[in-house]
Amino acid sequence: xxxxxxxxxxxxxxxxxxxxxxxxxxxxxxxxxxxxxxxxxxxxxxxxxxxxxxxxxxxxxxxxxxxxxxxxxxxxxxxxxxxxxxxxxxxxxxxxxxxxxxxxxxxxxxxxxxxxxxxxxxxxxxxxxxxxxxxxxxxxxxxxxxxxxxxxxxxxxxxxxxxxxxxxxxxxxxxxxxxxxxxxxxxxxxxxxxxxxxxxxxxxxxxxxxxxxxxxxxxxxxxxxxxxxxxxxxxxxxxxxxxxxxxxxxxxxxxxxxxxxxxxxxxxxxxxxxxxxxxxxxxxxxxxxxxxxxxxxxxxxxxxxxxxxxxxxxxxxxxxxxxxxxxxxxxxxxxxxxxxxxxxxxx
Amino acid sequence: xxxxxxxxxxxxxxxxxxxxxxxxxxxxxxxxxxxxxxxxxxxxxxxxxxxxxxxxxxxxxxxxxxxxxxxxxxxxxxxxxxxxxxxxxxxxxxxxxxxxxxxxxxxxxxxxxxxxxxxxxxxxxxxxxxxxxxxxxxxxxxxxxxxxxxxxxxxxxxxxxxxxxxxxxxxxxxxxxxxxxxxxxxxxxxxxxxxxxxxxxxxxxxxxxxxxxxxxxxxxxxxxxxxxxxxxxxxxxxxxxxxxxxxxxxxxxxxxxxxxxxxxxxxxxxxxxxxxxxxx
Numbered sequence: 261x262x263x264x265x266x267x268x269x270x271x272x273x274x275x276x277x278x279x280x281x282x283x284x285x286x287x288x289x290x291x292x293x294x295x296x297x298x299x300x301x302x303x304x305x306x307x308x309x310x311x312x313x314x315x316x317x318x319x320x321x322x323x324x325x326x327x328x329x330x331x332x333x334x335x336x337x338x339x340x341x342x343x344x345x346x347x348x349x350x351x352x353x354x355x356x357x358x359x360x361x362x363x364x365x366x367x368x369x370x371x372x373x374x375x376x377x378x379x380x381x382x383x384x385x386x387x388x389x390x391x392x393x394x395x396x397x398x399x400x401x402x403x404x405x406x407x408x409x410x411x412x413x414x415x416x417x418x419x420x421x422x423x424x425x426x427x428x429x430x431x432x433x434x435x436x437x438x439x440x441x442x443x444x445x446x447x448x449x450x451x452x453x454x455x456x457x458x459x460x461x462x463x464x465x466x467x468x469x470x471x472x473x474x475x476x477x478x479x480x481x482x483x484x485x486x487x488x489x490x491x492x493x494x495x496x497x498x499x500x501x502x503x504x505x506x507x508x509x510x511x512x513x514x515x516x517x518x519x520x521x522x523x524x525x526x527x528x529x530x531x532x533x534x535x536x537x538x539x540x541x542x543x544x545x546x547x548x549x550x551x552x553x554x555x556x557x558x559x560x561x562x563x564x565x566x567x568x569x570x571x572x573x574x575x576x577x578x579x580x581x582x583x584x585x586x587x588x589x590x591x592x593x594x595x596x597x598x599x600x601x602x603x604x605x606x607x
Numbered sequence: 608x609x610x611x612x613x614x615x616x617x618x619x620x621x622x623x624x625x626x627x628x629x630x631x632x633x634x635x636x637x638x639x640x641x642x643x644x645x646x647x648x649x650x651x652x653x654x655x656x657x658x659x660x661x662x663x664x665x666x667x668x669x670x671x672x673x674x675x676x677x678x679x680x681x682x683x684x685x686x687x688x689x690x691x692x693x694x695x696x697x698x699x700x701x702x703x704x705x706x707x708x709x710x711x712x713x714x715x716x717x718x719x720x721x722x723x724x725x726x727x728x729x730x731x732x733x734x735x736x737x738x739x740x741x742x743x744x745x746x747x748x749x750x751x752x753x754x755x756x757x758x759x760x761x762x763x764x765x766x767x768x769x770x771x772x773x774x775x776x777x778x779x780x781x782x783x784x785x786x787x788x789x790x791x792x793x794x795x796x797x798x799x800x801x802x803x804x805x806x807x808x809x810x811x812x813x814x815x816x817x818x819x820x821x822x823x824x825x826x827x828x829x830x831x832x833x834x835x836x837x838x839x840x841x842x843x844x845x846x847x848x849x850x851x852x853x854x855x856x857x858x859x860x861x862x863x864x865x866x867x868x869x870x871x872x873x874x875x876x877x878x879x880x881x882x883x884x885x886x887x
Contacts (some may be wrong), residue, residue: 360785408780
């Protein structure tokens, strides 16, 4: 299948500071791709480069295998949704949604009746029927963002670009809108890119996630791939609640602080970083190699109980999920083993 | 507001209010009343007769002409400057912002003198203009130039802070929706600042019609030719023609009152937008 959007060696710097560097990325038609990363990782700049709101310092952007690098914003036919809505404050909701149709040249502009019908359809789609005469200031944040989405969809964009669309909303509204956006996406089938720094949002909502760091993409993959098989140390540390432990690998044994663990470590040798999430640890059976860890505290997280463990002095504490009915208490010593090994050689 | 900490004793409160009202009466209301009463002292007939004078009519006409040229031009300059400053990044931006305020900080007399030094008979560009047989100093073009210079900051300063606060997101949204640059400007940028713009135009117009210092330097005070209303008031006054002087002055004072009313109407209606512009 054709690639909807392709970035080739894309770079952008502002006054000599690189925001995006030598970035390659492919977006499949119809997919919902999340751009996830810490602030300053270049994800918003990349989105604005795709939209044509910034022009790249180097590299190309292709839409449907056609070079779009030189196309102006207005010719790219993208729908852009801004974090702070950017609704036209002097126009009402219906006029906001109709704007993209009304500014078309006479030859391609739909008739007034057709525009009104399209606006009514879009108001239905975003569940704001009857609010067409309201002004943006008379709407809640969630409603404003839905108007912004309707306005972007009105021009029948080739791709939909959302820049932290739920960033300015409170947690409850975010969750509702997230599900609703997924529904809209499934119904309309637009190729969609959305920027977020909220990994829960990205992993729940997206078909695939691109992890951004320092102006480049560290890994692109489904939420499962990202969580279970992080490609780089950065991804392993950024997603999930991973704790980073400095370790040393020598002749198929893993040294964590004073402990030696006979365990297969793949190709990694020498000083390395081990990323440990609560589910990566388990109580060791008698036959398994184990570390004796001291329980610092036991906490309830939802249905499960978690023990906070000290593996050795000077190492960060780790958490482990306890089996149901286990009676560990503060001060106990538990034999612990590693179920998953997320190991990256230190750079 | 009437909590124990913030409210003063009634005596203090009354004294403060009396002071403020007294000050306003002494320095604003009384002079204004004096202008109108002096103008009407010899009766309405003489007041009206004062405006029948051809020189007075010429002065009024010239003032209207100057304002009619200076205000639209400054509207154009003001919007361009605000647009450039608020929506774009370029080297020398802060210098430009400082320069926009220059006419406020320079004495109007100096502003006038600058033009004399530039375009006067012995000025830098004087000989050049002489060849073209075109007069600037002691003629209408000089008056227009001086007025434009003095009133330049009014519109730009109203619009710049508002545009800066509004940012560029709405313009970017319009562009992504397929609008051209001009269309974006006309349908998004301009409507968003329209009240601040009107407010600036009002202030600019009041100053353009009332400017004395800079215009006085470049005008040459030729009756019926280069006399604006403020200059004409001075001439009439110096000739002890008090009724006529105050009659013309009352027209200027009337303009000030109309501006004030329009201004407070705008502030009442669109106060939030304008307040934002003034906070900076």
